[in-house]
Amino acid sequence: MSQIYLRQAQLADRDAIMKIIDEAKATMKRAGSPQWQDGHPNATMITEDISREIGWVLMFNRQIAGYAAMQLTPEPTYQHISNGQWAQPDQPYATFHRVAISERFRGQHLGQFLIANLLTLGIAKGLVNFRLDTHPVNDAMQGLAKSCGFIQRGKIEVDDQLDPHRLAFELNLSQPRAKLGHVSNDFMKPLLHHNQ
Numbered sequence: 001m002s003q004i005y006l007r008q009a010q011l012a013d014r015d016a017i018m019k020i021i022d023e024a025k026a027t028m029k030r031a032g033s034p035q036w037q038d039g040h041p042n043a044t045m046i047t048e049d050i051s052r053e054i055g056w057v058l059m060f061n062r063q064i065a066g067y068a069a070m071q072l073t074p075e076p077t078y079q080h081i082s083n084g085q086w087a088q089p090d091q092p093y094a095t096f097h098r099v100a101i102s103e104r105f106r107g108q109h110l111g112q113f114l115i116a117n118l119l120t121l122g123i124a125k126g127l128v129n130f131r132l133d134t135h136p137v138n139d140a141m142q143g144l145a146k147s148c149g150f151i152q153r154g155k156i157e158v159d160d161q162l163d164p165h166r167l168a169f170e171l172n173l174s175q176p177r178a179k180l181g182h183v184s185n186d187f188m189k190p191l192l193h194h195n196q
Helices: 011-030 043-051 112-124 138-146 180-195
Strands: 004-010 054-059 063-071 094-103 129-134 151-157 165-172
Touching: 004 112, 011 043, 011 054, 011 063, 011 094, 043 054, 043 094, 054 112, 063 112, 094 112, 112 129, 112 138, 129 138, 138 151, 138 165
Parallel strands: 094 129
Antiparallel strands: 004 054, 054 063, 063 094, 129 165, 151 165
């Protein structure tokens, strides 16, 4: 069985991450997308992700197979959304940026695994709302987002010198009804009383 897991990115991972980013840039260029064609993401951005502890690498049999940044602070470019609206505009959320899978591991649904693990991390931090954006011609990322339950909410503009237009996606998970500890205590009361 393959060993697949997510871990926090380290500075020693930067070259491997940039190789994956550069592969994604080339793939987008071949598809006619202007996304990631203006020089970013670059090594400086990846270094910043790592220093802020928001960069994550997807490991597949001890090799770095994917990368993503999960930003826990509000995304400034998401403040204005057109042609729609966020479902939870005033609630805390995490944003997924720089999502990429190595070409060596394409076709193994690792993109879904990466997103699922990021969701788990976000939930562990108490978040239930998640956002991401992608270019209108980036069919692969749109497909990945939709397959993971994200819904297109509208359009936003990002800092991109070639084409700032992006489709905005959001996933809203339900809040847990009760804490497990509270439920367990209530459940145990009759048993404790009976045994006294």
